[in-house]
Amino acid sequence: MPALEHILVVNAVLFAIGAMGVLTRRNAVLILLSVELMLNAVSLNMVAFAVYGHVDFGNITGIVFAFFIIVIAAAEVALALGIVVRTFRNRATANVDEVNLLKW
Amino acid sequence: MEDGVTATQVVFWILAVVMLISAIGVVTAGNIVYAALFFIASLAGVAGIYLILTVEFIALVQLLIYGSAVVILILFALMLTRARERPQALFGRSRPLGIAASLGLLAALIGGIVATTWTTPESSAAIQPVGLQAIGDAIFTIWIVPFIIVGVLLSIALDGAIMLASPDEDDN
Numbered sequence A: 001m002p003a004l005e006h007i008l009v010v011n012a013v014l015f016a017i018g019a020m021g022v023l024t025r026r027n028a029v030l031i032l033l034s035v036e037l038m039l040n041a042v043s044l045n046m047v048a049f050a051v052y053g054h055v056d057f058g059n060i061t062g063i064v065f066a067f068f069i070i071v072i073a074a075a076e077v078a079l080a081l082g083i084v085v086r087t088f089r090n091r092a093t094a095n096v097d098e099v100n101l102l103k104w
Numbered sequence B: 001m002e003d004g005v006t007a008t009q010v011v012f013w014i015l016a017v018v019m020l021i022s023a024i025g026v027v028t029a030g031n032i033v034y035a036a037l038f039f040i041a042s043l044a045g046v047a048g049i050y051l052i053l054t055v056e057f058i059a060l061v062q063l064l065i066y067g068s069a070v071v072i073l074i075l076f077a078l079m080l081t082r083a084r085e086r087p088q089a090l091f092g093r094s095r096p097l098g099i100a101a102s103l104g105l106l107a108a109l110i111g112g113i114v115a116t117t118w119t120t121p122e123s124s125a126a127i128q129p130v131g132l133q134a135i136g137d138a139i140f141t142i143w144i145v146p147f148i149i150v151g152v153l154l155s156i157a158l159d160g161a162i163m164l165a166s167p168d169e170d171d172n
Helices: A003-022 A026-058 A061-091 B007-028 B032-052 B058-080 B095-115 B132-142 B144-165
Strands: none
Touching: A003 A026, A003 B058, A003 B095, A026 B007, A026 B032, A026 B058, A061 B058, A061 B132, A061 B144, B007 B032, B007 B095, B032 B058, B058 B132, B132 B144
């Protein structure tokens, strides 16, 4: 088995890459993809903690949390893509910096 | 593990490198469809790491929900917003700032991981595989109320997505 620290460092890198995508991309769908990368890093972290600790602590809550994260991410993707499609119909753009109706 | 690098560790590092390179491809690719394809590769890498961590159930859920359903949704959204037809800047003006902020976040996270003393199990025998039955027991006994709530949430969210994306009566 790989060491717990190595898994955590890999997940930290994945999380930072996702954050970079969220902060640098313009297209709403690509921002959503980067958010999914960050969610993946977090749920992988939880699974790692659960697998390495369930003998000592006697529960597998981290794995159940990863399952819930995946389900909620599916709901979030469906809703966010609905919003993107609706925004594209109203404003003819999928870029977040051109959707400035609330910008004063 | 006392005997240095094991086969599992080698596979883990290969998967991790593939996953991270694909993730970098997702956030830097110049073509939106390429970014979505890199995303599939990254998800497959994450599923492989789940397999190494002996949780086959989460790996299967990852491949079924993320690898197929979410990716198909995203490809449909890319088609519906016709992002391919108009070549345009894919990165915002604050790109250097975003890269710097994410590198700072990475430094903070790795600093925190390195500075913490983790109580890992001493022998590999302490890492028991988590069976499917244990996961099912946990979900359907302790976590049954959150499980039902998350099911209701999922169906409400999908209904809301259909309502959001369907055209209004007065659109045409």
